[in-house]
Amino acid sequence: xxxxxxxxxxxxxxxxxxxxxxxxxxxxxxxxxxxxxxxxxxxxxxxxxxxxxxxxxxxxxxxxxxxxxxxxxxxxxxxxxxxxxxxxxxxxxxxxxxxxxxxxxxxxxxxxxxxxxxxxxxxxxxxxxxxxxxxxxxxxxxxxxxxxxxxxxxxxxxxxxxxxxxxxxxxxxxxxxxxxxxxxxxxxxxxxxxxxxxxxxxxxxxxxxxxxxxxxxxxxxxxxxxxxxxxxxxxxxxxxxxxxxxxxxxxxxxxxxxxxxxxxxxxxxxxxxxxxxxxxxxxxxxxxxxxxxxxxxxxxxxxxxxxxxxxxxxxxxxxxxxxxxxxxxxxxxxxxxxxxxxxxxxxxxxxxxxxxxxxxxxxxxxxxxxxxxxxxxxxxxxxxxxxxxxxxxxxxxxxxxxxxxxxxxxxxxxxxxxxxxxxxxxxxxxxxxxxxxxxxxxxxxxxxxxxxxxxxxxxxxxxxxxxxxxxxxxxxxxxxxxxxxxxxxxxxxxxxxxxxxxxxxxxxxxxxxxxxxxxxxxxxxxxxxxxxxxxxxxxxxxxxxxxxxxxxxxxxxxxxxxxxxxxxxxxxxxxxxxxxxxxxxxxxxxxxxxxxxxxxxxxxxxxxxxxxxxxxxxxxxxxxxxxxxxxxxxxxxxxxxxxxxxxxxxxxxxxxxxxxxxxxxxxxxxxxxxxxxxxxxxxxxxxxxxxxxxxxxxxxxxxxxxxxxxxxxxxxxxxxxxxxxxxxxxxxxxxxxxxxxxxxxxxxx
Numbered sequence: 001x002x003x004x005x006x007x008x009x010x011x012x013x014x015x016x017x018x019x020x021x022x023x024x025x026x027x028x029x030x031x032x033x034x035x036x037x038x039x040x041x042x043x044x045x046x047x048x049x050x051x052x053x054x055x056x057x058x059x060x061x062x063x064x065x066x067x068x069x070x071x072x073x074x075x076x077x078x079x080x081x082x083x084x085x086x087x088x089x090x091x092x093x094x095x096x097x098x099x100x101x102x103x104x105x106x107x108x109x110x111x112x113x114x115x116x117x118x119x120x121x122x123x124x125x126x127x128x129x130x131x132x133x134x135x136x137x138x139x140x141x142x143x144x145x146x147x148x149x150x151x152x153x154x155x156x157x158x159x160x161x162x163x164x165x166x167x168x169x170x171x172x173x174x175x176x177x178x179x180x181x182x183x184x185x186x187x188x189x190x191x192x193x194x195x196x197x198x199x200x201x202x203x204x205x206x207x208x209x210x211x212x213x214x215x216x217x218x219x220x221x222x223x224x225x226x227x228x229x230x231x232x233x234x235x236x237x238x239x240x241x242x243x244x245x246x247x248x249x250x251x252x253x254x255x256x257x258x259x260x261x262x263x264x265x266x267x268x269x270x271x272x273x274x275x276x277x278x279x280x281x282x283x284x285x286x287x288x289x290x291x292x293x294x295x296x297x298x299x300x301x302x303x304x305x306x307x308x309x310x311x312x313x314x315x316x317x318x319x320x321x322x323x324x325x326x327x328x329x330x331x332x333x334x335x336x337x338x339x340x341x342x343x344x345x346x347x348x349x350x351x352x353x354x355x356x357x358x359x360x361x362x363x364x365x366x367x368x369x370x371x372x373x374x375x376x377x378x379x380x381x382x383x384x385x386x387x388x389x390x391x392x393x394x395x396x397x398x399x400x401x402x403x404x405x406x407x408x409x410x411x412x413x414x415x416x417x418x419x420x421x422x423x424x425x426x427x428x429x430x431x432x433x434x435x436x437x438x439x440x441x442x443x444x445x446x447x448x449x450x451x452x453x454x455x456x457x458x459x460x461x462x463x464x465x466x467x468x469x470x471x472x473x474x475x476x477x478x479x480x481x482x483x484x485x486x487x488x489x490x491x492x493x494x495x496x497x498x499x500x501x502x503x504x505x506x507x508x509x510x511x512x513x514x515x516x517x518x519x520x521x522x523x524x525x526x527x528x529x530x531x532x533x534x535x536x537x538x539x540x541x542x543x544x545x546x547x548x549x550x551x552x553x554x555x556x557x558x559x560x561x562x563x564x565x566x567x568x569x570x571x572x573x574x575x576x577x578x579x580x581x582x583x584x585x586x587x588x589x590x591x592x593x594x595x596x597x598x599x600x601x602x603x604x605x606x607x608x609x610x611x612x613x614x615x616x617x618x619x620x621x622x623x624x625x626x627x628x629x630x631x632x633x634x635x636x637x638x639x640x641x642x643x644x645x646x647x648x649x650x651x652x653x654x655x656x657x658x659x660x661x662x663x664x665x666x667x668x669x670x671x672x673x674x675x676x677x678x679x680x681x682x683x684x685x686x687x688x689x690x691x692x693x694x695x696x697x698x699x700x701x702x703x704x705x706x707x708x709x710x711x712x713x714x715x716x717x718x719x720x721x722x723x724x725x726x727x728x729x730x731x732x733x734x735x736x737x738x739x740x741x742x743x744x745x746x747x748x749x
Contacts, residue, residue: 016180020123023173023545024074027119030541031082032065034115034533038108039065041529042096054095058108061085079124083132086116090136093143100148103156105475106527110158111534113140117162118538121169122545133166157476164410168403175395217243218591219619220303225594225604226612233601238271240598247588247595259291260284262318268299274311274327280318290354290374294323297350297358301325301370308332309368322356322373331362347372396546397442397493404435404486411479419477420467427460427480431487434460438490450491454503457488461511466518473519474527481511481531485539497547501540508536591615631659633667633689633698640675641687650684657691660738670698673721673734676714680705691738698734705730 039062042055064085068078089096089112096108103110113136120129140162141153153159221239262283269276286294298316302325305314309329317324347370351358356374412428434453441450464480465473472478485507492500512528594612602608634653641651678685682704690697705711708725711732715721720735 019180024123026541026545027123031115031119032068034537035065036062037533038111051095087139090139091143094146106530111530114534117165118169121166122173126170137162172399222612223616226609236598240595244595258285259288261291264295273306274314276314278316284318293350293354297347300347324371326369328367331364331366331368334360401435401490405432407486408432408483411483427464431460435487453491454488465511465514470519473515482535504539636667636671640678644678649681653687655689666736670734672716674700677732680711694738696736696738700732702730
């Protein structure tokens with residue numbers, strides 16, 4: 001199956017799926033962690049609130065939640081059983097409360113139902129969580145009516161609070177998943193470009209490696225044979241056998257894991273005519289990519305020593321810093337231009353492509369040292385190219401701030417009429433202002449110091465608690481108990497999770513201690529236990545979910561990278577096969593008979609030498625063209641050249657000097673014009689790229705265009721485009737000022 005089909009049958013929703021997975025896990029921990037705390041509080045029941053049947057029911061629910069915390073299954077069946085357990089607790093309100101005022105303070109059914117509403121809204125689709133929330137509210141209303149009567153049910157604040165919890169949780173889920181969907185769509189679009197770029201880059205790398213391989217082996221052997229060098233026939237036969245093996249195998253594939261490099265280097269040295277010695281490590285392992293590049297580069301260095309150095313000894317040193325090859329030969333001046341394809345492409349090119357370098361030290365009469373260095377292995381850093389973490393955390397944080405302000409707005413008024421109205425409204429306004437001060441920090445990372453806002457909120461919580469009469473502690477009059485933690489949460493979102501969680505716990509237990517000091521009763525202890533389950537646990541879950549967003553983004557990005565790699569690998573195999581057939585198959589077929597003749601020891605007559613020199617010249621042209629295609633301009637021309645060659649047009653490319661960095665507009669302008677000429681060429685085309693005095697000149701000469709007017713009509717005419725027709729020859733020139741294209745130019749090198 002073609003790898004691209006892997007993405008055809010399923011939605012490309014990595015970010016959405018990973019975020020939903022994290023939300024499901026964190027809310028499951030919250031829901032069942034709260035239930036366990038409620039069960040432990042009711043089992044202790046220091047205030048004798050519940051009946052034995054109610055206590056037994058909550059113990060069973062607590063044991064079920066402990067089991068769910070161990071298994072953490074998110075299957076629909078287990079979720080449905082969780083829902084049934086929640087409804088059962090709501091219906092059993094009469095068994096778990098004492099007196100008709102139970103709904104004015106924390107109680108077991110509220111703790112169980114409230115956490116369930118938040119958990120289901122965050123982890124399930126609204127069309128599922130909404131009916132579940134309505135059912136939970138209806139069950140709670142029914143249970144409460146058995147205690148207070150149906151006429152008093154509309155006064156139960158928690159029924160309305162369920163709606164606020166579901167709405168806020170659903171909005172947070174919606175915002176988070178909308179951003180995730182946008183990221184998934186962007187990643188899907190980028191995958192196509194990344195796959196194409198990956199394949200194109202790999203084809204270029206394959207092309208470079210193929211030409212380097214031919215240069216290091218076949219071209220070297222045929223050049224020696226063609227020039228009539230005084231080399232024993234047995235030596236040529238050995239090299240020919242090696243070259244035939246190379247042609248059969250193609251460029252070496254990068255092995256997985258690590259490879260040993262000393263033994264392959266010894267095998268290379270065994271073919272040398274120059275005496276050699278090894279120093280340093282007897283064995284040294286490197287990554288597969290490093291090993292392939294270093295061995296190939298060392299092969300070319302050793303070939304150059306044998307061919308040019310006239311050395312008495314070559315020393316190969318393998319150390320932790322790299323491989324160093326030193327000879328005592330004739331040396332050369334490294335500053336002299338035109339040292340050839342071998343040092344520039346086979347040695348320096350390979351090491352540069354690897355991220356390392358080849359340091360060449362030499363001077364005439366003093367030998368040569370080539371040091372091959374490569375970067376140490378390091379773990380790839382997973383980036384967040386779509387800013388998924390930042391975007392979701394921003395929306396998430398703003399949503400939390402709005403929810404906290406609404407929470408204060410709906411809870412504070414219940415205490416204002418009876419307990420210092422002016423003070424309560426002032427404290428509520430201060431709490432809301434501190435919460436809203438977090439929004440600039442959430443959006444930009446700058447704003448009011450979180451410590452200032454948190455400190456003020458702690459003062460608000462303590463003052464509000466101490467202002468409430470002892471008999472109203474833990475009830476609706478103490479609105480800060482359920483509201484201040486939500487107010488401080490937005491201020492903590494940019495802190496490390498551990499520190500933020502510790503501050504949340506402090507904001508819960510510091511006012512709890514004040515409550516105990518104000519009303520040291522068993523009822524206060526039970527209220528704190530239920531509040532820990534229904535308030536603190538939910539706040540910690542929201543903080544955990546906010547933290548897990550980063551983990552979800554990293555996991556989604558890793559999945560995208562793996563998918564791109566998988567698709568690219570499949571397309572790459574076909575692309576490399578096409579590239580080999582197009583560029584190298586004919587060349588290999590031409591040189592193989594020559595190598596076989598050398599291998600078999602056939603006599604080297606003048607006819608053979610002439611054929612060997614001809615094939616060397618053809619390879620030299622190929623090497624020069626391959627080097628030129630590393631620049632973005634020739635690389636972008638390549639598809640047009642390939643299309644022309646497929647029409648049997650003989651295309652040659654000559655690059656004079658080093659091409660400068662060019663902007664996209666310049667490259668597109670040149671490519672478009674030359675492509676027009678290639679499309680109407682009938683037999684051949686000669687392309688030349690030159691640079692002089694900050695002017696790039698791109699020209700193409702076609703000797704056989706039947707109707708130049710067709711070309712003139714198709715050209716994108718602009719300043720610097722010239723078309724000259726002389727007899728049967730058409731000459732198109734495009735001149736561009738490179739100085740004007742430095743901004744936004746493609747760097748080269």
